Amino acid sequence: MRSSSLEGLFISFEGIDGAGKSTHIAALADAFRLAGRTVTLTREPGGTPLAEKLRALVLNDAMDPLTESLLIFAARRDHLVSVIAPALDRCEVVLCDRFTDATFAYQGGGRGFKLDVLRTLETWVQGENSRQSKESSETLLQPHLTVWFDLSPEEAAQRLAGARLPDKFEAQPVEFFRRVAGGYEDRLQADPQRFARIDASQTREAVWNDVKQVFISKGWLS
Ligand SMILES: Nc1ncnc2c1ncn2[C@@H]1O[C@H](COP(=O)(O)OP(=O)(O)OP(=O)(O)O)[C@@H](O)[C@H]1O
Numbered sequence: 001m002r003s004s005s006l007e008g009l010f011i012s013f014e015g016i017d018g019a020g021k022s023t024h025i026a027a028l029a030d031a032f033r034l035a036g037r038t039v040t041l042t043r044e045p046g047g048t049p050l051a052e053k054l055r056a057l058v059l060n061d062a063m064d065p066l067t068e069s070l071l072i073f074a075a076r077r078d079h080l081v082s083v084i085a086p087a088l089d090r091c092e093v094v095l096c097d098r099f100t101d102a103t104f105a106y107q108g109g110g111r112g113f114k115l116d117v118l119r120t121l122e123t124w125v126q127g128e129n130s131r132q133s134k135e136s137s138e139t140l141l142q143p144h145l146t147v148w149f150d151l152s153p154e155e156a157a158q159r160l161a162g163a164r165l166p167d168k169f170e171a172q173p174v175e176f177f178r179r180v181a182g183g184y185e186d187r188l189q190a191d192p193q194r195f196a197r198i199d200a201s202q203t204r205e206a207v208w209n210d211v212k213q214v215f216i217s218k219g220w221l222s
């Protein structure tokens with residue numbers, strides 16, 4: 001496979017827990033490497049030593065939604081300035097397992113936390129000197145593409161049942177994940193050009209074909 005562009009590419013992967021993101025991110029990384037690109041494979045919350053410490057708190061400790069949102073955005077800021085922005089400046093492909101859409105979906109949709117506060121945090125964290133060379137400080141640094149693995153909460157719960165010990169979010173009821181999915185839908189409606197929605201209820205092979213097709217149609221893989 002050949003990649004047609006040597007611009008930095010920032011791609012995020014989203015979906016409720018168990019939707020099947022992780023299954024395909026590693027395969028995409030391989031496809032981009034085969035195309036001659038350098039890939040930074042990372043995740044949120046996490047991706048730096050500091051952000052991974054914050055991840056452990058967010059995934060395991062009880063806290064109110066504002067505390068949770070502040071910790072997630074603090075982790076994101078550290079991740080952006082020390083990993084994502086430098087990789088984009090080196091024209092790498094950044095594949096990020098979750099990004100800010102997850103905060104709007106989980107904290108905004110799932111927890112019902114104030115969207116205006118999340119928007120303010122998004123502007124602070126992604127707007128200020130996130131990237132040195134290309135973007136102006138007034139532009140929010142957002143993924144070029146967000147791949148949303150769309151799966152019903154019931155199917156996702158079935159896939160996760162017995163697969164691993166559930167963390168704080170995975171232990172939430174189906175109704176929570178219905179609200180999370182609603183949060184993703186709202187983000188897609190607000191910025192449809194950025195999103196590729198994948199029917200994640202298909203077989204692994206069919207999902208992979210759909211994911212690959214999205215990247216081929218953009219000219220990023222062939
Ligand atoms: N298309 C599929 N059909 C059936 N099972 C699948 C499919 N894709 C993935 N799985 C299985 O579902 C489970 C969840 O997949 P995976 O870990 O990739 O999801 P995820 O979206 O990364 O979840 P999380 O965000 O919670 O880490 C795994 O056991 C995986 O093997």
Ligand SMILES: Cc1cn([C@H]2C[C@H](O)[C@@H](COP(=O)(O)O)O2)c(=O)[nH]c1=O
Binds near residue numbers: 045097098103106169
């Ligand atoms: C980025 C982000 C994540 N979360 C939640 C979503 C998941 O339940 C976990 C991360 O686990 P994964 O196995 O790595 O997907 O964290 C969140 O609530 N808010 C966020 O912004």
